[in-house]
Amino acid sequence: MLFLLPELPSPRVDALLAQARREGLIAHAARAQGGRWRLSLLGERSACAAFARTLAAEPLPCAEEDEFLPLASRALDPSDRAVDFDGVSIGDGAFAVVAGPCAIEGEEQLLAAARAVREAGAAALRGGAFKPRTSPYSFPGLGRAGLELLARARAATGLPTVTEVVDPADVDAVAQHASVLQVGARNMQNYRLLEAVGRAARPVLLKRGLGARLDELLHAAERVLAAGNPNVLLCERGVRSFETATRCTLDLGGVAWLKRRSRLPVLVDPSHAAGDRALVPPLALAAAACGADGLLVEVHPAPERARCDGEQSLACEDFARLMERLRAVLAALGRTLASAPPLPAAARSRV
Amino acid sequence: MLFLLPELPSPRVDALLAQARREGLIAHAARAQGGRWRLSLLGERSACAAFARTLAAEPLPCAEEDEFLPLASRALDPSDRAVDFDGVSIGDGAFAVVAGPCAIEGEEQLLAAARAVREAGAAALRGGAFKPRTSPYSFPGLGRAGLELLARARAATGLPTVTEVVDPADVDAVAQHASVLQVGARNMQNYRLLEAVGRAARPVLLKRGLGARLDELLHAAERVLAAGNPNVLLCERGVRSFETATRCTLDLGGVAWLKRRSRLPVLVDPSHAAGDRALVPPLALAAAACGADGLLVEVHPAPERARCDGEQSLACEDFARLMERLRAVLAALGRTLASAPPLPAAARSRV
Amino acid sequence: MLFLLPELPSPRVDALLAQARREGLIAHAARAQGGRWRLSLLGERSACAAFARTLAAEPLPCAEEDEFLPLASRALDPSDRAVDFDGVSIGDGAFAVVAGPCAIEGEEQLLAAARAVREAGAAALRGGAFKPRTSPYSFPGLGRAGLELLARARAATGLPTVTEVVDPADVDAVAQHASVLQVGARNMQNYRLLEAVGRAARPVLLKRGLGARLDELLHAAERVLAAGNPNVLLCERGVRSFETATRCTLDLGGVAWLKRRSRLPVLVDPSHAAGDRALVPPLALAAAACGADGLLVEVHPAPERARCDGEQSLACEDFARLMERLRAVLAALGRTLASAPPLPAAARSRV
Amino acid sequence: MLFLLPELPSPRVDALLAQARREGLIAHAARAQGGRWRLSLLGERSACAAFARTLAAEPLPCAEEDEFLPLASRALDPSDRAVDFDGVSIGDGAFAVVAGPCAIEGEEQLLAAARAVREAGAAALRGGAFKPRTSPYSFPGLGRAGLELLARARAATGLPTVTEVVDPADVDAVAQHASVLQVGARNMQNYRLLEAVGRAARPVLLKRGLGARLDELLHAAERVLAAGNPNVLLCERGVRSFETATRCTLDLGGVAWLKRRSRLPVLVDPSHAAGDRALVPPLALAAAACGADGLLVEVHPAPERARCDGEQSLACEDFARLMERLRAVLAALGRTLASAPPLPAAARSRV
Incomplete structure (x- = not known):
């Protein structure tokens, strides 16, 4: 599961949800405060990670600064990285x-x-x-x-x-x-x-x-x-x-x-x-x-x-x-x- | 007057002193702790500044980190800079x-x-x-x-x-x-x-x-x-x-x-x-x-x-x-x- | 209105609510995280202040440390104190x-x-x-x-x-x-x-x-x-x-x-x-x-x-x-x- | 050896030196900056400590705040205290x-x-x-x-x-x-x-x-x-x-x-x-x-x-x-x- 909070026009959010679902994830978005979106993703770890990379690749306006660490944290992959x-x-x-x-x-x-x-x-x-x-x-x-x-x-x-x-x-x-x-x-x-x-x-x-x-x-x-x-x-x-x-x-x-x-x-x-x-x-x-x-x-x-x-x-x-x-x-x-x-x-x- | 504290071989210090004197400055060097040198310069402000620029141009080993601010401080030129x-x-x-x-x-x-x-x-x-x-x-x-x-x-x-x-x-x-x-x-x-x-x-x-x-x-x-x-x-x-x-x-x-x-x-x-x-x-x-x-x-x-x-x-x-x-x-x-x-x-x- | 968050047995909370109501306040309590209670009081400023003093007089276990300032803050009385x-x-x-x-x-x-x-x-x-x-x-x-x-x-x-x-x-x-x-x-x-x-x-x-x-x-x-x-x-x-x-x-x-x-x-x-x-x-x-x-x-x-x-x-x-x-x-x-x-x-x- | 830096009238300093010498210490005083005195004591550890206690007992004006720790530091007695x-x-x-x-x-x-x-x-x-x-x-x-x-x-x-x-x-x-x-x-x-x-x-x-x-x-x-x-x-x-x-x-x-x-x-x-x-x-x-x-x-x-x-x-x-x-x-x-x-x-x- 992944939470992510960018500020986006609605159609773009819909497109992201569609893409996540195409990649086999259960995806849900809800408006968070400040006009941002909170995306919840559920699915296989590797698919979540791949999707996070996709998001990372394009410049998302105003992702939440203190929460979103898909690659550095243990949220998506709890294993140690050597x-x-x-x-x-x-x-x-x-x-x-x-x-x-x-x-x-x-x-x-x-x-x-x-x-x-x-x-x-x-x-x-x-x-x-x-x-x-x-x-x-x-x-x-x-x-x-x-x-x-x-x-x-x-x-x-x-x-x-x-x-x-x-x-x-x-x-x-x-x-x-x-x-x-x-x-x-x-x-x-x-x-x-x-x-x-x-x-x-x-x-x-x-x-x-x-x-x-x-x-x-x-x-x-x-x-x-x-x-x-x-x-x-x-x-x-x-x-x-x-x-x-x-x-x-x-x-x-x-x-x-x-x-x-x-x-x-x-x-x-x-x-x-x-x-x-x-x-x-x-x-x-x-x-x-x-x-x-x-x-x-x-x-x-x-x-x-x-x-x-x-x-x-x-x-x-x-x-x-x-x-x-x-x-x-x-x-x-x-x-x-x-x-x-x-x-x-x-x-x-x-x- | 300028204090400056690099760590240098003696001949280099002598060369610097000579150069300063050629530029019309009264120059003096003394050993400071840690093998460094303390240079005192006395003379016209513009000549001092020019000499400091010279020193700044060449990579001096180990100038004293917390003292030597010939251009930013008021030591060489006490006037406000607009x-x-x-x-x-x-x-x-x-x-x-x-x-x-x-x-x-x-x-x-x-x-x-x-x-x-x-x-x-x-x-x-x-x-x-x-x-x-x-x-x-x-x-x-x-x-x-x-x-x-x-x-x-x-x-x-x-x-x-x-x-x-x-x-x-x-x-x-x-x-x-x-x-x-x-x-x-x-x-x-x-x-x-x-x-x-x-x-x-x-x-x-x-x-x-x-x-x-x-x-x-x-x-x-x-x-x-x-x-x-x-x-x-x-x-x-x-x-x-x-x-x-x-x-x-x-x-x-x-x-x-x-x-x-x-x-x-x-x-x-x-x-x-x-x-x-x-x-x-x-x-x-x-x-x-x-x-x-x-x-x-x-x-x-x-x-x-x-x-x-x-x-x-x-x-x-x-x-x-x-x-x-x-x-x-x-x-x-x-x-x-x-x-x-x-x-x-x-x-x-x-x- | 006043928020206050102590950790108390339920009967004590009920007694406090009853007391507040006797003093003419609209009072409501809800469980907050960590077993604490959040009391909301609505009523005349002086009655709220009196009630806060009552609470302050008895040793309440674990009032919320960073919120409850009935006398020092402007929450109960927004006027400047000379x-x-x-x-x-x-x-x-x-x-x-x-x-x-x-x-x-x-x-x-x-x-x-x-x-x-x-x-x-x-x-x-x-x-x-x-x-x-x-x-x-x-x-x-x-x-x-x-x-x-x-x-x-x-x-x-x-x-x-x-x-x-x-x-x-x-x-x-x-x-x-x-x-x-x-x-x-x-x-x-x-x-x-x-x-x-x-x-x-x-x-x-x-x-x-x-x-x-x-x-x-x-x-x-x-x-x-x-x-x-x-x-x-x-x-x-x-x-x-x-x-x-x-x-x-x-x-x-x-x-x-x-x-x-x-x-x-x-x-x-x-x-x-x-x-x-x-x-x-x-x-x-x-x-x-x-x-x-x-x-x-x-x-x-x-x-x-x-x-x-x-x-x-x-x-x-x-x-x-x-x-x-x-x-x-x-x-x-x-x-x-x-x-x-x-x-x-x-x-x-x-x- | 002990350094100590109070601000005192000269006769008082002389009296302290005399007392230290009576207790078998080699004692010397010099003016330090700010009108203070630097006392150097040399002698047996126990005699130094006793003298420091004497000094500590009377209210000395303006002992140096960041130096004088005769009892807590290792200066007088380097051994660990259990x-x-x-x-x-x-x-x-x-x-x-x-x-x-x-x-x-x-x-x-x-x-x-x-x-x-x-x-x-x-x-x-x-x-x-x-x-x-x-x-x-x-x-x-x-x-x-x-x-x-x-x-x-x-x-x-x-x-x-x-x-x-x-x-x-x-x-x-x-x-x-x-x-x-x-x-x-x-x-x-x-x-x-x-x-x-x-x-x-x-x-x-x-x-x-x-x-x-x-x-x-x-x-x-x-x-x-x-x-x-x-x-x-x-x-x-x-x-x-x-x-x-x-x-x-x-x-x-x-x-x-x-x-x-x-x-x-x-x-x-x-x-x-x-x-x-x-x-x-x-x-x-x-x-x-x-x-x-x-x-x-x-x-x-x-x-x-x-x-x-x-x-x-x-x-x-x-x-x-x-x-x-x-x-x-x-x-x-x-x-x-x-x-x-x-x-x-x-x-x-x-x-």
Whole structure:
């Protein structure tokens, strides 16, 4: 059953009802307040989903903003959706740790980080080539050169990679070099970017905006899904609150809420939330305990020399210790760490 | 005098100092914490500004995020900056009211609104052609067709126009049809869009994000300024807080703070902040009393039939009443309403 | 008409209905969700109010928390309620300015402040004898000695006084020495204190808590009213938000909302909201423009030597300048400043 | 070493320095900004602490609000402080679960809950006799009758009890009937109540206010400690944020921060934070994983009939399942559940 509430001329509603019925659904429409329509559909899940896609394809005027999430919610399909990429699966029950430096600073730094996080049990590598910084005069990342380094790190370690994309025009280039396209918190409601990654062939990791409600995160995810990309990973990374002791306020209650409401995997980024590496391990363990599907965590071979966010990056050995404790907590809950793909042959010989 | 704090190899710092001195500045650099440098510059304002532009042009690694606002702040140039467009000036002391419908729905609606707000004393017309909506299934606006209607409304009434742009690829088209390019709250940190409007020949109205601190708004403005566009209008439109009685929490203390810290004109949007038309007039008057440079206010000929945000739109006659009270409050403070450009000849004969 | 939603056994509901009907009301009850009851009452206003007081007197299990405000809201009696004390009236249309030092530090300081604010047009004097400070080691105020100074300042200047009470056991002593009992933001939900001031013969000035929703402020006011004290003044003084540029975020939209929803006068404290004296005048003017009934503003004869909150206190001459501008803005809106009572004879001869 | 920053006349500072030196400390004072003094003390921990108590005893004008936490912080004594009561210890490494109904509704309900939570492994029983409710017309709890039931439940099950006190005048009565005095979120800055429980012989469980910063929680704890009661338990129970999907936003990053900064045990209340029982188990597990010292969790024999907060109360069997998972997670981290005292003889024979 599906409720949907657009504002439409009556003949168009009749046409939609007819179409739904042709597709084997029991369909009913009633006027809701504000001149909108409430459509109830009953039928096979796949037929409902197909019809919802039809509706999504045409620009419906004024669908109800806070209810209609046919693809992101569990309303039409209550099953969990796993997202697979380059030999890793997130959302299938295992707990996937994506780790690496905030910014890609050079080949040596990136490879050192990649080898260390792989060694410690990470399933994928993160690293920023395009860094959206608050000040226009801050280090903006290495850009396309960074993407090349990322691809080389993947070849060397076998780890799939996650990196941010900030411009619709860069989506193809990023998709060529990385396994997962990250949309950052600042761009969570950059709809043209969401639509662009929605047309890409790579999974999308969508971070919650610092001032975004959970339903807005789901609507942003819905926008990617509605554009045709079924592989969306949500990421809670802390929100703005009045508290200033920590950089942001990590909303693990929101993670538990998202897991109930949405089919999509939910990752947690304790590094940006805490802003202080001492708080990262407890929050990482808490994320695992509260049912998240994995972590996005900053690891740097030399945090004190990092070009951005050093104070919140774990050193490699601290990360390794955290992974040991994560394994234990996950085991206690009947879960395991998601494994990385096999080492490439070249790397194996080298190691 | 200018303080600036990048992290750089020493020879580069020496080169910068040399360059500054060649440009007639007294320049000094000292190591600050975290390996950064603090540059002090002393000299003629225009030379300082030129040098800051130079620095802005090249990607400096890790400039201090919360301090360095050479163009948006009053540090280099304490004078107010007025922004002029199509016969209207904002920031020169007069109080400019930009009014019109949330979304452009059709020619009749737009023209009715435009004539009514002009009649009541508005200086410019607002109206959305590209509407970023939370749900991907909501009415997205009329798009380019809406731009054409906007241009026609300007021709008919003489009112300069403000409209939102959501995609770097649309900047030229919007700039052709409208007087001012609005960047909405959701896109306040969409840096590629900021850079694109920063290269446009039209002024930019930059709305504060719902979860954005005031210094982040200034850094976003700095990004537009650093891209070469000196004409930026800031707009406070309410932020997220725990309060749910109103749609957002209008931060007029923030407006007063911005006026002290920044050279740029500051507008206030009471409509989005309140979410309820009954609260719009008191907040509009409060904005005028606290020193804002103008308003962005939603007016609709038939709010109960509006396709979006009807509940927060003023009817034309309520707007006219508000303008009367605004005139009185402004006069009490020694200010006036900014006037609209003269009526076009055609319109004059028609009226 | 009144809606009220308690959870009760059926016979009790029947008894209540019978009682209401005996009092001449048309009464109806229906089951609401969660086993609660929705009572609808129709009849003369005074009879409805009397019945609501009856209900309030007995402990009703689980009245609906966010709806039932028979005394604070306009539901039963839509008229504005003016609060009078010692020759001053707040809420009758005139705009009342209550000014004075944050803490009473000594006789000289208090009298200098009192004379200056009276001279400039304030209607009443504020000054703290019991100061609730975040740290247990901070200056806690002069206590009862401060109360005596306050009484002396009233005798000398004729200004009624407002001072904070923090302990139910102090209510009588404070009521003997001051005209209005202030309940501070920290104690907004200190229900025993609210009940104690609710039994006092002095009006109560109730400040909004930093994390309190507007409906919670109204429920706190309702508690004072239900205890028998009909004279409650609300005060908005800024709330906690993620913004750190200002000490708090002044919620003037909340003031406009309160004026519509509640009968009670609403004051605004721009000093605590801003935390910076430069922002106090614009916020004070904004409060007047948005329909508040008055101000609570900190004035100190020597702000730089104040023992607390000096940075947000206006110097006497800045306050006088602000009052000039307030007069002008109020006149533009058809309002006036509330006047202070006549100067005492002694003071007149002295001046 | 201790830093302390009061504003004092020089002779007084000299006297303090002399006194500190007489007590064997190396003491130094320097003028800090705002006319304050910064005292540095070096010496044996116990002598430093004694001197801090001396300072705390006399009303020092304007001690620095955000720095001076001699008793609550780890500055003077970095060791963890365990709080013991009636056979249970919190803060000694074991994880203590305090469970029971929100409000005491009757003997049967309370005993059923007490037996069930004991059976499942709780170390102590919670239950409210005095309920501070937002509306003055809501169920206020059974009051003293509830205290008697609580004492009876302790006698029957051997579980120590935690209950809220809302009035300084009730402290003795509550201390006679209960093991731990809870100060609720609304009263976190009710200083007279803090001082009253600070003079009581029972430990104090202090809940964070919904709008309170972490340092304010520590200052509130310091007030209890400075009044002479060394046994304070902190409790994070969610704060206000803009998110409305959950009742509050549980700040587990804040818990990790508190554990580093303060010596005091930190409990977590997932029930009030979530407002929805489905979210309680994941948040409870997360609290254990992030290093909290225990939980405060609402359990009701029949949540759907609870007189308050039923929707966030766990049924007894859900609580038992949660405890199984908690045991596993704690074991994975090398910790155990704190055990309850032995069953009383009478209860043993009965079971």
